[in-house]
Amino acid sequence: MKLKDMEPGQRGIVKEFTGGEGDRLRLMEMGLLPGTEIRFVRRAPLGDPLEVEVRGFHLSLRSSEAARIGISVV
Amino acid sequence: MKTEPPFVALVGNPNSGKTTLFNALTGLRQKVGNYPGVTVEWKEGILYSQHGHPIRILDLPGSYSLNARSPDEQILVEALLGRIDVLPEPTAVICCVDASNLERNLYMATQVIELGLPTVVALNMMDVAERRGMRIDVERLQKRLGVPVVPCEAARGKGVMEVRLALSQHPLPVPELDMEKPPLVEEAIEDLVPLFEHRKTLDSVLAHGEARLLLSCDEDPGLGQSVWQQIRDWQKRFDVEIPGWRSEWITHRYAWIGDVMRECVKRYNPEKTSVTERVDRILLHPFIGFPVLAFVMGVLFYSIFTLAVPFMDALDGLIAWLGNGAGNLLPDGQLKNLVVDGIFGGVGGVVIFLPQILFLFFFIALLESTGYMARAAFLLDRMMSKVGLHGRSFIPLLSSYACAVPGIMATRTIESPKERIVTILVAPFMTCSARLPVYLVMIAAMLPDGPGHALKKSLILLLLYFLGTFVALGFAWVFRKTLLKGPSPSTIMELPSYRLPRWDSVFHEMIDRAWTFLKRAGTVIFALSIVLWFLMNYPLLEDRSEFEAPVQEVVVETVTEVDSQLEYSFAGRLGKVLEPAFSPLGYDWQITVGILSSFAAREVFVSTMAIIYRVDDEADDSIVDAFRSAQRDDHSPLFTPLTCLSVLMFFVFALQCVSTVAIVRRETRSWHWPIFQFVYMFAFAWLMAFLVFQGGRLLGFS
Numbered sequence: 001m002k003l004k005d006m007e008p009g010q011r012g013i014v015k016e017f018t019g020g021e022g023d024r025l026r027l028m029e030m031g032l033l034p035g036t037e038i039r040f041v042r043r044a045p046l047g048d049p050l051e052v053e054v055r056g057f058h059l060s061l062r063s064s065e066a067a068r069i070g071i072s073v074v
Numbered sequence: 075m076k077t078e079p080p081f082v083a084l085v086g087n088p089n090s091g092k093t094t095l096f097n098a099l100t101g102l103r104q105k106v107g108n109y110p111g112v113t114v115e116w117k118e119g120i121l122y123s124q125h126g127h128p129i130r131i132l133d134l135p136g137s138y139s140l141n142a143r144s145p146d147e148q149i150l151v152e153a154l155l156g157r158i159d160v161l162p163e164p165t166a167v168i169c170c171v172d173a174s175n176l177e178r179n180l181y182m183a184t185q186v187i188e189l190g191l192p193t194v195v196a197l198n199m200m201d202v203a204e205r206r207g208m209r210i211d212v213e214r215l216q217k218r219l220g221v222p223v224v225p226c227e228a229a230r231g232k233g234v235m236e237v238r239l240a241l242s243q244h245p246l247p248v249p250e251l252d253m254e255k256p257p258l259v260e261e262a263i264e265d266l267v268p269l270f271e272h273r274k275t276l277d278s279v280l281a282h283g284e285a286r287l288l289l290s291c292d293e294d295p296g297l298g299q300s301v302w303q304q305i306r307d308w309q310k311r312f313d314v315e316i317p318g319w320r321s322e323w324i325t326h327r328y329a330w331i332g333d334v335m336r337e338c339v340k341r342y343n344p345e346k347t348s349v350t351e352r353v354d355r356i357l358l359h360p361f362i363g364f365p366v367l368a369f370v371m372g373v374l375f376y377s378i379f380t381l382a383v384p385f386m387d388a389l390d391g392l393i394a395w396l397g398n399g400a401g402n403l404l405p406d407g408q409l410k411n412l413v414v415d416g417i418f419g420g421v422g423g424v425v426i427f428l429p430q431i432l433f434l435f436f437f438i439a440l441l442e443s444t445g446y447m448a449r450a451a452f453l454l455d456r457m458m459s460k461v462g463l464h465g466r467s468f469i470p471l472l473s474s475y476a477c478a479v480p481g482i483m484a485t486r487t488i489e490s491p492k493e494r495i496v497t498i499l500v501a502p503f504m505t506c507s508a509r510l511p512v513y514l515v516m517i518a519a520m521l522p523d524g525p526g527h528a529l530k531k532s533l534i535l536l537l538l539y540f541l542g543t544f545v546a547l548g549f550a551w552v553f554r555k556t557l558l559k560g561p562s563p564s565t566i567m568e569l570p571s572y573r574l575p576r577w578d579s580v581f582h583e584m585i586d587r588a589w590t591f592l593k594r595a596g597t598v599i600f601a602l603s604i605v606l607w608f609l610m611n612y613p614l615l616e617d618r619s620e621f622e623a624p625v626q627e628v629v630v631e632t633v634t635e636v637d638s639q640l641e642y643s644f645a646g647r648l649g650k651v652l653e654p655a656f657s658p659l660g661y662d663w664q665i666t667v668g669i670l671s672s673f674a675a676r677e678v679f680v681s682t683m684a685i686i687y688r689v690d691d692e693a694d695d696s697i698v699d700a701f702r703s704a705q706r707d708d709h710s711p712l713f714t715p716l717t718c719l720s721v722l723m724f725f726v727f728a729l730q731c732v733s734t735v736a737i738v739r740r741e742t743r744s745w746h747w748p749i750f751q752f753v754y755m756f757a758f759a760w761l762m763a764f765l766v767f768q769g770g771r772l773l774g775f776s
Binding site for chain 1: 321
């Protein structure tokens with residue numbers, strides 16, 4: 001499943017980045033790498049952006065970016 | 075022999091408490107510096123070593139990585155590499171690390187350590203880490219990082235002394251990070267090292283570090299064509315031989331960090347729901363989130379427009395008193411006029427906004443230091459994305475309600491150059507406080523007094539605010555679709571943990587920014603006030619021989635005399651020349667002079683009109699009365715409701731502010747953008763005023 005389709009409270013492991021380069025490197029530098037465990041915290045009240053917890057801190061990213069991140073839910 | 079004091083760069087992730095550490099280390103021995111011709115400012119301070127020797131400390135912008143993506147990050151890398159002309163090469167680095175966020179913070183820390191400069195790691199926020207159930211083995215961490223690691227809580231002043239002691243060692247130890255290099259890097263570094271041995275410090279460790287850092291850079295940090303080309307060549311070779319090498323390097327680094335974390339951090343007491351998370355359940359709640367944001371913004375606006383007013387009045391009084399005092403000291407004549415009307419009048423017109431700006435910056439600093447600013451951006455990102463902007467553009471746009479100058483300065487946190495430019499381009503549409511005097515006077519001139527009109531007046535004012543905001547967002551959308559087209563770039567943002575505000579930092583920040591505003595705006599306005607005064611007062615009417623000619627009608631004498639001086643002046647002549655350009659908007663030459671003079675700053679319009687109508691007392695009432703009784707040459711009333719509306723339209727949209735133009739020039743490093751901005755806003759303002767005036771006439775309004 002894609003990160004953008006996760007439900008609040010769900011945990012998962014980052015599997016892969018698909019699509020173009022985009023902000024992949026920036027996300028990776030901030031610790032969102034394949035193999036990293038994440039927790040989907042919430043969607044913003046208007047549905048976008050999303051908030052995830054990764055390596056103990058909270059990160060916000062847009063659905064369009066989250067659509068390119070494959071997750072295996074644990 | 076006098077030696078240069080050591081020069082230490084302070085770096086770290088955003089929200090790592092870096093600035094708090096800087097303030098704790100340097101106390102009040104700070105100053106703001108800036109790099110000629112470049113946007114970014116830095117803070118420098120002096121710290122005294124254990125032996126009482128001064129050490130210069132440079133507070134650099136926060137970043138998550140040394141691979142620069144924003145102008146702020148670019149400065150960080152350039153400063154670390156000693157490539158900023160006005161700064162010496164750093165002799166050491168303090169790397170501030172958030173202990174409660176150690177894993178991610180170590181990413182940049184290892185990049186910094188790899189540079190090879192003597193480094194001290196300040197392991198900040200130990201208390202937060204402990205509360206989160208982390209026990210950090212500092213000894214082991216120190217061993218793995220190969221640099222001194224000092225645990226501290228900068229907010230409470232704990233460990234600050236130890237950081238000072240660590241910096242006082244002489245010589246500082248050279249880092250020995252035990253991380254393997256990824257494949258091919260060794261070879262590339264050996265090839266590139268000769269390029270960097272020009273450095274003053276001529277140290278092969280540093281040359282190696284520099285070469286290694288530059289290999290992963292996407293942008294040229296001021297190296298020059300040929301050196302950068304060699305690095306690009308290597309990057310192309312990597313592309314062929316190790317596809318995906320950039321991600322691989324990041325993975326490699328995190329693998330090492332994971333290993334260090336397992337070795338040095340013991341987690342006990344599995345984490346319960348953090349306070350931040352519980353607070354966010356309310357502040358980011360689907361239904362409660364926006365009302366809370368609206369409330370916070372309401373308080374902000376209320377304080378800017380209500381609480382700041384007494385301070386503004388007091389300041390106004392003070393400036394008037396000083397002006398009078400100076401006037402009393404000087405003999406009557408042109409010099410006195412210049413000082414009283416030109417300098418005190420003109421500069422005072424800008425300085426008066428200082429209380430509002432202080433209030434605004436106080437709130438911005440407060441919201442930033444508590445962590446709420448990121449939440450505001452989170453809540454509003456969806457709305458901003460509709461016009462192609464980032465949630466972060468919200469803060470600069472909001473600041474622009476007080477004044478576009480600090481607002482434009484606040485765009486530096488926007489990483490993408492295109493979004494940043496768009497935000498800068500539309501920021502002056504936000505109704506700044508300098509428009510208020512014009513709005514209030516014109517609305518008052520348009521509507522008769524009386525209790526029944528108070529509501530109407532506020533409604534018009536609200537509408538003007540709305541209009542400016544609406545058009546700003548509209549233009550942002552247009553620019554993102556046309557001139558500055560591009561995919562929606564990085565919107566990745568950390569939502570930091572909530573913290574209690576650090577009042578001293580908040581005040582520091584507020585004073586710093588206000589001072590910058592005063593310096594920037596003040597100097598420009600100062601110069602312009604003098605120019606403007608000159609244009610309106612020269613050539614002197616007394617020089618004219620006709621002045622001696624007997625005046626026939628005594629009744630009109632005073633009026634003629636006043637009109638003549640202004641008419642005779644350069645400004646008056648220019649107004650007459652340009653009158654045809656503005657007459658389709660319903661303006662006569664006098665309003666044209668007012669418009670021209672208000673290009674310096676909008677509020678100057680009111681004082682210019684006061685001069686034109688010879689209003690001695692600059693109280694709003696008397697100006698409004700003068701406006702109401704002003705007549706055109708054919709004795710028809712000048713300020714009809716339609717003309718007032720046309721003037722208002724012009725002021726809602728036109729970029730009449732030299733300080734803004736100056737700041738845009740600085741922030742974009744070109745004349746291209748400020749000129750474009752001035753022209754498109756002027757054209758739009760003219761068009762809107764034209765449509766309102768001519769449309770209104772067609773509909774039979776007067």
